[in-house]
Amino acid sequence: MNKIQQYLLDHQDEMIALTKQLVNIDSPSYHLAGIQQIMRILESRMNALGMTTYQLESGKPGTVLVGQLAGKESGAPVILSGHIDTVFPVGTAQQRPFKIAGDKMTGPGIFDMKPGIVIGLYAIQALKHFDLIERPLKVIIVSDEEKLHLASNAAQLIAQEAQGGAYGLNLEGTTATNTVGTSNRGGMIIDLTVHGRAAHSGSEPEKGRDAVVELAHKIIQLTALTNLQEGIHVNCGRITGGISENIIPDQATTSLGIRFRTLTQRDQLLQQIRQIAHQHVIPETTTDITIRTQIDSLEATATVQQLFANLDRAAKELGISPLIAANDRGSSDAGVLYAQGVPCIDGLGVVGGAAHTDQEFASVHSLVKRAALIATLICTKDA
Structure with missing residues (x-):
């Protein structure tokens, strides 16, 4: 186990606690009160990491939260992206709140995709702890991805913020520890x-x-x-x-x-x-x-495949290689990044399944594994 893995394992309980806090707040795409509550929590977390943050009004309803962190070197930032909205109506969090039994977490949005945000932030925290942030980082969090940004300008704001990015890591969930997405519809x-x-x-x-x-x-x-x-x-x-x-x-x-x-x-x-x-x-x-x-769609072009190869090398360091490049039949904001010329990997969030159902679940152990994978890739020189 390398030092990043050990650091994240030592902070696993904190990751679980933050996941629980987010899951227990209702945040369907139209519920502004829940969205704002979660964004306040996440913005505070970003500020604690030394990130400069700002929110962009995205329309009806919601917001786009952006956090930026300078690296030792200037240049194109690595972009981490995700969404906090769920498909479940207000009241769902009270009816079936966050629960944990062994390695299984349940609750609304536990797979799609609140823990993904936690994973991204703790990957950054680990890098910061070990002074390994070489290049700038940018986190983009939106509140209406489940509605395909219907009646908002969030997709345009993501595109605007993503321009000039080195590469993107979208924090949607995946079904297996060694699976990520290199294309989707x-x-x-x-x-x-x-x-x-x-x-x-x-x-x-x-x-x-x-x-x-x-x-x-x-x-x-x-x-x-x-x-x-x-x-x-x-x-x-x-x-x-x-x-x-x-x-x-x-x-x-x-x-x-x-x-x-x-x-x-x-x-x-x-x-x-x-x-x-x-x-x-x-x-x-x-x-x-x-x-x-x-x-827009994410396509497995040469630049995406090269990014996947770099990620697979990082996975090998962590003992979870070889990675499998999956073709997701769904859609995500990875396609928005890709359309701006930013190669992107999707499905870097929590491992689980049964999205959009009351059987939705996620693996506790994947919190550390996925955060370690992201952090290891980001601090790799040729990535």
């Missing part, structure tokens, strides 16, 4: 609204232009864009239209949930969706497109 939520013309369906149907029928034609074309083998999925998950059975509907909307593997696929999908929107079966109808939110 991006996502978009897009609304298509067809505008037609209302008319009485009994006495003057010929004067109407049916928006629902026009949208139906488009939905068939939109869902045909799905190619699961290539990682593309277009889901017309919500449909609304019309106000009465005897009125030709003058408006109809579908909300699309879209997933893709690469930025090239994203661009092609947007072009195809616009083409479908602007081609009409029913004359004199029009269609509007609104991209409500978007998170």
